[in-house]
Amino acid sequence: MTASDLRPLMTRFAEPIWRSTRDLLPIVVTVAVFQLFVFQTPLENVGQIMSGLVLVIAGLTLFVEGLEAGLFQVGSQLGQDFAGRGSLPWLIAFAFALGFGPTFAEPALIAIANKAADRSPDRVNLYEIKAKPVLSVRPEMNIKYCARLLERFSLMRSCNQRR
Numbered sequence: 001m002t003a004s005d006l007r008p009l010m011t012r013f014a015e016p017i018w019r020s021t022r023d024l025l026p027i028v029v030t031v032a033v034f035q036l037f038v039f040q041t042p043l044e045n046v047g048q049i050m051s052g053l054v055l056v057i058a059g060l061t062l063f064v065e066g067l068e069a070g071l072f073q074v075g076s077q078l079g080q081d082f083a084g085r086g087s088l089p090w091l092i093a094f095a096f097a098l099g100f101g102p103t104f105a106e107p108a109l110i111a112i113a114n115k116a117a118d119r120s121p122d123r124v125n126l127y128e129i130k131a132k133p134v135l136s137v138r139p140e141m142n143i144k145y146c147a148r149l150l151e152r153f154s155l156m157r158s159c160n161q162r163r
Contacts, residue, residue: 020061023060024053109133
């Protein structure tokens with residue numbers, strides 16, 4: 001494989017890699033500021049940290065590109081199908097599942113839960129840690145945002161027209 005073989009690949013992923021780097025930059029800067037100015041201790045294992053950052057950027061880039069290529073397409077089609085069918089109860093059930101599933105499977109939340117379980121395995125329930133962010137949202141907030149979604153995309157009119 002030559003450099004000219006890699007050029008199309010680099011062209012394809014240059015912008016997504018930049019977006020991932022830009023999105024992670026505030027986190028990296030915050031951690032670095034606290035490490036260097038608040039705790040005033042040098043970073044250990046800088047090489048390992050840098051290689052980890054490269055892997056995070058690559059992973060985030062591939063993850064987002066995969067979502068855009070696959071899942072977002074399916075989501076768009078499902079949205080059109082729900083609007084066409086006009087079933088408000090199914091739309092609300094889908095909205096809850098769509099909010100609960102990704103939050104429950106959030107990689108950062110899984111990492112935190114696993115770390116907590118490693119430190120106190122007898123006191124930590126992984127599923128409780130992962131479910132709390134979803135279950136702690138007040139029901140009226142979910143209804144409010146669901147109603148806003150229905151209004152914004154004129155789904156209520158679509159639901160009412162099917163009856």
